[in-house]
Amino acid sequence: MTRSPHRPGTTGTTGAAWATGATWAGSALSRRGFLQAVGVSGALLAAGPLLSACGTEGTNSSGDGGTQGDPKKLAWSNWPLYLDTSDEDDTDNPTLKAFTNKTGIEVTYTEDVNDNDEFFGKVSPMLRAGRSTGRDVIVLTDWMASRMIRLGYVEKIDRANIPNSRNLLPSYEDVPFDKGREYSLPWQSGIAGIGYNPKALGREITEIDDLFRPDLKGRLTMLTEMRDTMGLLLLSLGKSPEDHTMADYKKAIDKLQKLVDDGYVRAFTGNEYAADLASGNILAAIGWSGDVLQLQSDDPDMQLAVPDEGGMLWSDNLMVPKGAGNKAGAEKLMDFYYDPKIAAEVASYVNYVTPVNGAQDAMRDVDAELADNQLIFPTEQTLSTLHSFKALDEGEEKEYQDMFQKVIGA
Amino acid sequence: MTALLTTPTGAATPAEEPTVPPERRRVPYLLLLPGLLWLAVFFVVPLVTLVSTSLQTGSLEEGYALTFSWSTYSDVWSTYSSQLLRSFLYAGSATVLALVIGYPLAYAIAFKAHRWRNLMLVLVVAPFFTSFLLRTLAWKIVLADDGWVVGALQTVGLMSDTGRLLATPAAVVLGLTYNFLPFMVLPLYASLEKMDPLLLEAAGDLHATPVTAFRTVTWPLSLPGVVAGTLLTFIPAAGDYVNVQFLGTPNSQMIGNVIESRFLTVLDYPAAAALSITVMAVVLILVVAYVRRVGARELL
Numbered sequence: 001m002t003r004s005p006h007r008p009g010t011t012g013t014t015g016a017a018w019a020t021g022a023t024w025a026g027s028a029l030s031r032r033g034f035l036q037a038v039g040v041s042g043a044l045l046a047a048g049p050l051l052s053a054c055g056t057e058g059t060n061s062s063g064d065g066g067t068q069g070d071p072k073k074l075a076w077s078n079w080p081l082y083l084d085t086s087d088e089d090d091t092d093n094p095t096l097k098a099f100t101n102k103t104g105i106e107v108t109y110t111e112d113v114n115d116n117d118e119f120f121g122k123v124s125p126m127l128r129a130g131r132s133t134g135r136d137v138i139v140l141t142d143w144m145a146s147r148m149i150r151l152g153y154v155e156k157i158d159r160a161n162i163p164n165s166r167n168l169l170p171s172y173e174d175v176p177f178d179k180g181r182e183y184s185l186p187w188q189s190g191i192a193g194i195g196y197n198p199k200a201l202g203r204e205i206t207e208i209d210d211l212f213r214p215d216l217k218g219r220l221t222m223l224t225e226m227r228d229t230m231g232l233l234l235l236s237l238g239k240s241p242e243d244h245t246m247a248d249y250k251k252a253i254d255k256l257q258k259l260v261d262d263g264y265v266r267a268f269t270g271n272e273y274a275a276d277l278a279s280g281n282i283l284a285a286i287g288w289s290g291d292v293l294q295l296q297s298d299d300p301d302m303q304l305a306v307p308d309e310g311g312m313l314w315s316d317n318l319m320v321p322k323g324a325g326n327k328a329g330a331e332k333l334m335d336f337y338y339d340p341k342i343a344a345e346v347a348s349y350v351n352y353v354t355p356v357n358g359a360q361d362a363m364r365d366v367d368a369e370l371a372d373n374q375l376i377f378p379t380e381q382t383l384s385t386l387h388s389f390k391a392l393d394e395g396e397e398k399e400y401q402d403m404f405q406k407v408i409g410a
Numbered sequence: 411m412t413a414l415l416t417t418p419t420g421a422a423t424p425a426e427e428p429t430v431p432p433e434r435r436r437v438p439y440l441l442l443l444p445g446l447l448w449l450a451v452f453f454v455v456p457l458v459t460l461v462s463t464s465l466q467t468g469s470l471e472e473g474y475a476l477t478f479s480w481s482t483y484s485d486v487w488s489t490y491s492s493q494l495l496r497s498f499l500y501a502g503s504a505t506v507l508a509l510v511i512g513y514p515l516a517y518a519i520a521f522k523a524h525r526w527r528n529l530m531l532v533l534v535v536a537p538f539f540t541s542f543l544l545r546t547l548a549w550k551i552v553l554a555d556d557g558w559v560v561g562a563l564q565t566v567g568l569m570s571d572t573g574r575l576l577a578t579p580a581a582v583v584l585g586l587t588y589n590f591l592p593f594m595v596l597p598l599y600a601s602l603e604k605m606d607p608l609l610l611e612a613a614g615d616l617h618a619t620p621v622t623a624f625r626t627v628t629w630p631l632s633l634p635g636v637v638a639g640t641l642l643t644f645i646p647a648a649g650d651y652v653n654v655q656f657l658g659t660p661n662s663q664m665i666g667n668v669i670e671s672r673f674l675t676v677l678d679y680p681a682a683a684a685l686s687i688t689v690m691a692v693v694l695i696l697v698v699a700y701v702r703r704v705g706a707r708e709l710l
Contacts, residue, residue, distance in 0.1 A: 117674040124470075151470065218574065260660045266577045267659055272547075281555045281576060394471050401676045409663030410493075410671035 069325040073106050074333060076137040077119075079316065080111040082188065084349035095345055099336045105329045110135075115270070116144040123321065127153040132323030136330045139187050143227060145317040146177030146391055154183050155320040161331040164338035167357045171383060172315065176242075176391040184317035185334050188290075188352035191375065191386060192228035192312035194305045195277055195287035195295070208236035208307045211284055217264050219283040221276065224268045226404040227389035228312050229256070229286055235309040241387045246399075253403045260407055268408040277302070289375040293351040304375060306385060313386035315355065341365075347376055464683035474679065482684045490668050490685060494692065497665040500579070501647035504586035508594040508643050509636065511587070516598035516635070517628075521607070534595050542589065546656050549585055550576060553657070577659045585653035593642035601635030602628070637704055645693055665689055 086092040096107055113119045119140065123133045140148060148154045159165050165185060178184050194205050205211065211220055222229045231241035233252040259265050266282060273285040278295055292304040318337075320330045336342060340358030347354040348367045353376060363371035370376055378386070392400060464482060468474035487494075519530045537545055553559055553575040563569040575581050605628065613623035651666030658664075665685065673682035 115674075121674050218577070265660060272656070275550070279551070279554055279556070281550075394469055398469075398676055398678065402678075405671045405676055407660070408671075409660035410667040 071326055071329060072104060073108070074137065074326050074329040075108045075110070075135045076333065077110050077112050077135045078137075078139045078187075079113045082111070082139070082316075082350055083109065084346050095337070095342050098342070099333060102336065103329075103332050105326075105332065107333070113139060116141050120144060120147070124153070127151075127322055130323070132325065133321050135321055136324040136326045137333055138319055138321055139316050140319065141316050142175065142177060142314050142388065143392070143397075145184050145319060147394075147397075148319060148321075149178055149183045150394070153322055155322060155324060155327055156182050157185070157320060157327075157331060157334070161328065162335040162338065164335045167338050167340060167343075169355050169357050172355045175315075175388070178317075184319045185338070186315035186355040187318050187337075188347075188350060189313060189315040189355055190352045191289040191304065191306060191378070192223065192225075192232065192286060192314065193289070194232075194284055194307060195273070195292040195302065196284035196305065197277075197299065197301050198303065199301045200280065201283045205284065205305045206308055208232055208309055210307075212259060212264055216284055217262070218266050219281075220264055220285065221267050221269050221273045221282050222265055222286045223273075223288075224270060224408060226401060228288075228314065229268070230400075230404060231312040231387060231389050232286060232307070232309075235307070235387065238309075241312065241389045243390060249400065250403070253407060256404075257407050260409075290350060290352040293373070293375050306382065310385045310387050313353075313383070313388055351376060353378060460683050460686060463679050464687055466680050470677060479680070482680050483688065486681050486684045487688065490665065493663055493665045493668050494688070496662070497648050497689075498692070498696070500583050500586060500662075500664060501644050501650075503583045504590065504647050505594075505640050505644040507583065507587040508591050509640060512591055512594035512598055512639065513632075513636075516595050516602055519595075519599050520602035520605075531596075531599070534592050538592065543652060545589065546585055546652055549581070549588070550656060553581055553584075576657060579658070579662045581657040582653050582662055582664075585657045586647045586650060589650075589653065590643040590647050593646070594639040597638035597642060598632060598635040601632045601638075605631050633704065637701060640700075641697060645697070648693060649689060 083093050084095055086094050093109060096109055100106055119138075123135075123138075126133050145154075159181070162185070165181075168181065168185065172186050172189075173181060175181070194208070194211065196205055198204055201215070203210075203215075227241070230249070230252055233256055234241050234244055234248060237248065237252055237255065239248040239252070256265075269276075269285075271288065271291055273282065273287055274291045274295055276282045277285055277287070278298065287304065289304050292302060295302040318330075318334055320327050324330060337346065338356055340356055340362040343354050343356035343359040344362035344366045347359060348363065348370055351370075360371055360377045363377070374382060462476060463474075465476060465478050465480065466474040467477045467479045467482075515534070519527055519534075523530050551557065555574050555576060560569065560573070560575055563575075564571055564573070569575075609627050609631075610623050613627050614620075618626065648664075649666050651664055651670055654662060654664050654667055669682050669685050669689075672678045672685065
């Protein structure tokens with residue numbers, strides 16, 4: 001899921017290859033030397049993929065820790081706009097600076113996770129080959145964390161090195177994909193519900209089927225994130241996202257297909273629904289709490305409804321990929337961000353649900369108004385109406401996605 | 411190049427050229443080596459990998475093995491033929507639209523722009539200074555339901571009050587046309603600009619009306635540009651998936667979206683590879699048929 005409301009543009013990099021080629025002309029390389037160099041590197045380049053093209057190995061190989069291993073350096077990959085920045089400078093992260101001051105560890109912070117699937121596509125070839133990804137901490141959503149753990153792509157973390165992890169709220173402790181949190185700790189959570197402006201729509205939405213009325217025909221979007229969209233559809237049929245059968249899922253798919261065929265669903269989106277909601281192109285969307293909170297700052301009437309049937313709760317999880325050079329540093333980082341004060345500072349900026357106990361009290365000093373915001377600190381009662389999607393193995397995952405992708409047109 | 415062309419015959423009948431020492435005969439091949447290696451690394455290897463992937467079966471956990479499972483091809487063909495057809499339909503419509511818009515523009519730049527010529531050429535290319543994604547997203551603002559385009563169309567009665575432009579196939583074709591228009595204009599301009607204006611004068615002297623002169627002189631002379639422009643527009647447009655993602659609906663998805671979803675989301679690498687090969691094959695067939703039909707055989 002793309003959290004950033006500012007979808008980062010792709011930059012053309014194809015020009016670089018040509019630019020480097022031009023420097024050959026100026027160098028004093030003899031032609032024979034050049035031909036040999038090209039021949040050797042070309043043959044090496046050609047042979048590698050050719051060999052591996054004839055079948056790839058399974059994933060039971062273990063990473064062999066190939067990074068620099070400098071204990072004073074740490075590489076962290078995260079989603080865009082998912083860490084506090086100072087008012088003056090977007091690239092300055094106050095809490096990260098505090099971490100460096102406290103531990104002496106220099107952090108290379110990169111916002112290169114834009115999409116779970118895309119990020120997996122980027123790092124999985126390295127992890128499959130048992131090579132380091134060059135990253136020490138990564139942040140991925142529950143179901144992708146589940147896949148990474150299942151495939152053995154992440155290191156076990158040592159909770160003894162993370163004393164602050166006792167601040168993890170109990171409801172996050174025993175998730176189906178990581179019992180006892182041996183591999184992952186949640187970074188931020190969010191609620192998937194129904195984002196809409198009651199004034200613009202002219203009525204309240206209290207249950208999921210309220211979406212499927214004529215005034216929303218073609219003015220409604222849903223998420224490409226299968227678990228959030230299908231979770232809500234399962235709930236609308238009275239089924240539980242945590243515990244349902246394939247027959248239930250098929251019924252929910254049939255319902256969605258009918259809604260698409262009848263023209264209710266205008267599009268399936270990443271987080272670009274937020275812009276459409278703000279501009280009035282759509283009147284309601286299945287969306288995420290953080291996005292809707294950010295919309296609220298421009299339009300106080302915008303709200304995220306958690307329907308009577310319930311909403312979906314997801315988390316993005318801190319993990320240490322196999323082959324990380326500085327696992328101890330990664331654990332120190334996790335410990336630092338599980339300090340309620342630090343967690344409150346991050347939450348006041350990113351506006352997602354924080355999984356750290358005590359952050360709500362700490363928030364009263366940071367931003368008292370946010371401390372009572374249901375979308376950042378949901379009450380126990382709200383939390384009890386939120387669901388998570390059941391863990392799927394690889395075969396199920398494929399079957400589920402297959403059906404869902406067909407409905408969304410791909 | 412001539413040395414290269416004569417060498418094979420020389421090698422076949424060495425008795426005819428006894429004066430060429432054997433080491434000199436190898437020189438053309440050595441000179442060709444960098445080019446061949448380039449082709450091998452950037453074309454043959456990816457293609458072989460792609461074909462090999464399309465014939466594999468397996469899963470991430472168990473690994474993939476080459477089992478020569480040709481049924482993947484028939485499966486994807488039967489499952490996704492509607493998206494394939496739609497891709498070529500959209501790309502074809504966008505190409506025709508780009509030609510209709512691009513030809514007058516290229517003609518104007520070549521013959522009427524005079525000292526504004528360079529400025530106009532820069533303006534044609536200028537949209538490339540911003541990201542492809544941003545340019546496509548900008549159309550969402552232009553075509554917004556409450557925007558002035560939709561408002562104007564509704565006022566003059568060309569569109570019903572509940573109608574919309576965004577999230578329709580028309581918006582997708584428009585996005586494709588816009589994004590690939592420069593690829594049409596530049597080759598057209600290049601071939602028109604080479605044309606000698608005296609030819610038109612001569613046609614006039616021979617009592618040809620301007621329309622006849624265009625039909626019998628300008629158009630045939632610009633054909634190489636038309637072929638190049640249509641190919642440069644059609645081929646990338648057929649594989650595009652960004653325009654549909656932002657401007658389309660679930661019922662207007664193109665083959666690029668399917669490949670993306672198969673590869674990244676469903677992790678069905680063989681199907682994604684098989685689809686890619688299928689698209690390549692179909693495009694190749696269409697291009698060969700088209701080029702032969704137009705008669706620009708020197709391009710083949």
